[in-house]
Amino acid sequence: MAVDDATSALLAQLAEAGGPPIHQMPVPQARAVFAALADLVSPGPDLHAVREDTVRADDGYKIPVRVYSATEQPHGVIVYFHGGGWVLGSVAQYDAGVRRLAAVTNCVVVSADYRLAPEYPYPTAARDAWDVVNWTSASWPTLPLIVAGDSAGGNLAAVAGQRAAAESGPPIALQVLIYPVINHDLNSVSYLDPANQLLLDRDSMIWFWNHYTPDPATRRNPDASPLWGNLSGSPPALVLIPEYDVLRDEGEAYADALARAGVAVQINIFDGQMHGFFQFPGVLPAADTALGLIAERIVAVTGG
Template sequence: MPLDRMLHNLIKWQRAEGPPTPVRALTVEEARERYLRNAIRPRSAGGGAHAAVSTADRMVDSADGSSFRVRVYAPETDEGRVLTYLHGGGWSLGDVDSHDWACRTAAVSLGAVVVSVDYRRAPEFPYPTPLHDAMTAARWTARCFPGREHVIAGDSAGANMALGVALDARDTGDVEFAGQLLVYPVVDPTLRFASNSACAEGYLLSVDDLAHHYDQYLPDPRRRSDPAVDLLNADLRNLPPTVVATAEFDPLHDEGVELAEKLRATGVPVRHVPGPGLVHGYFLMQDIVPAASARARLVLDELAAVLSPERGAKPVPFG
């Protein structure tokens, strides 16, 4: 399928004055500001059905004595579900504000409380600190919202950590997940699939950007073989039912497909939702690209299908 027309025009407009500056050529502050500027648009403040979602920020104590923020989204229609959501951005960019629209959409579509995690980011806090924050947040969610179907979810680098959290929960028994949602996951630190992709550059995310993000997250190259990083070679058995979403024009496409196949081969129930005509990051484009919105709804419908039917409203313990 050809690249979506609106995405084609968006990329053409962004490149009108030349190729975008690579992430590695920016300071961390400049890269974060650019990411937020591209992710947050006027309509992303919430409107229509999204306005019916209430939010509250909370602080969660980390294992090392520090703390980090989570934003809790509560929809009017509550079906007894909760998502711990880990945002993308290469472990160093993005935050709860950049992914506000995506979390509101998930809350409304699934009738679920969504706990969006503002984990500490690289390079100030390299691996494993962001992953440990994600694990701590999942345990916090389980304690604060007991009795709900709990889904661990994330996009891009957040999907990488979501799978790492699911592996830890399987091995420790600390949290029971009813499902996991992995949206265009980053799972191959060798970048073998991404480098060989026909979409290695020119589609918003480049292999060079990926390499830089890995360098920031994993300054010690020896840690790249850790099972929570090299996820294609991890033991993927006995994980919860999984939805893997990929985008056609994404250097991460092939590793996402490979992950889905490996999960399925171990006996994990998997639903792979391809993203024809779409690029990496389309979950953040739902308010401006109709094809992205339609595909995101399909992804969330597939997740709902692996969960139990409506279990009745559960009170949310905050105003």
Template sequence: MAGLREMTMGPLDPEMQAILDRRNALGLPGFSAGTPDDARRAFAQSQAALPPARGAQNVTVHDASVPGPHGTVPVRHYRPEQGNGGRILYMHGGGWVFGTLDGFDPVCRQLAHESGAEVVSIDYRLAPEHPFPQPLDDCWAVLEALGEGMPLAVMGDSAGGNLAAALALRARYRGGPPIALQVLLYPVLSADFTRDSYTAFGQGDYLISREDMRWFWDQHVPPEMRHMPEAAPLAASDFAGLPEAIIVVGGCDPLHDEGACYAAALRDAGVKVTLRDHPGMAHGFFTLVDLLSAANAEVRELGALIASRLALP
């Protein structure tokens, strides 16, 4: 891993740095500095400071719900003008503690437009009020309800990437529903905070810190459960038979190395993997549609890759 660190370490992309500077100018506390409600307010404030009406506007959007074991799970459907018959279940980030359908609306709009697939954004329950495995159970209920009958990808960013990877594991254990592709965007995969990327980028200058990640894990998963693969997918003893994976990581992200390690573990088990490593990008870059040129470029390129993988026979 040291060689990988040497390859990807480097200064932040100037556009990425400018976005972080603008966020820092809001004077928001670190996520781990207060209560879950404080973290949710900070997220809402940062979202309110962004320009409205971002993402592709030529998609049809409607809200619905799916019954789940802990109650109704709200979802939002994004249908592109020219669909290809595929579907993406999208799980947003936010450390399992915050995140809303509205907050991730721009990236879901753009993803539907670029991929040609219907995107279904899942408003899963949040910790600490609803700790592990309740968020995963919500996502599983949506997968069971909507996963049949068309080529399907599970996709998520950060904590949502954790849920997407866990869905793929659970579907393998339980024999379906079938998943053609897992797309993991700088995913949370392990509660190991000693990796090189944590040392290099975990001090709080790159959106999230090591202390933030410790705090997120404390809200969601008790220490005695962190050995479970559905909580920490890197803890799995066997990765064979999992769906093809596309893993996106940022070169200036504390979570960089666990994403790269997961790609290596899948590849060693015979799973087809594409690792897309972006030097100069910090955590969260993919969702900054219409704010960061690298975000729009990656959504466009990733959308094309997803379309090719979900192509109907």
């Protein structure tokens, strides 16, 4: 099976723009190219309220967050961490998708602009994520708390889930991991499969890891590669994985490891999809299917 027609059309459109691959670009250029992907997605729905806020990190830095409220009486609160390999991406770039997430779940969504590498290498992003989770829990103490993210954001959500369990932190009702970065293993079958070298390829992941973890000795620390962590007591998980993804093996391995640790896990494989598909609601039908699946699971958790 090959990628579906919508994905093929999107890849052809991106190819027409030309330019070198991400891993051959300087960071500012790569950020600009990645940010431009948001122009392909139509704006998200109007909501009850959207506001800017900040979360004070342990080192005094003020982490920007954007808070989305679809209703005056939310049923839960979601912390969302955007993708981009810990190097690219922003709250603004993910605005359309996060608006949709808030609307279909009737939840408050706190979208975190955690600090990016290489200016702020590991473990800054993981620590920022933890600070945002704690702030969110304290701000909405009566609402079920969900952590979610895609790609590197899925990594941060998984790290936060493990830390909450290990430190008796905020109770997390669900972790939603969308094609997450889970392990530093660049020679897995899915990493080496030529069919998976699409929007994200092996060379780009090497580039991301080199920027985020310049010290190779840190790459299998549990807060960099969650597969190496203690999964006991982790929150229930929904794991979404595309068929064509260099990260597929590690996502499946993490779901299996969670299940072996006694964690309730739901894993869904999206046939014909590539890494990054969730970033294109309204463009790739599978993104809307995934959003509906996420909403169904979150509503079951929140009672909404």
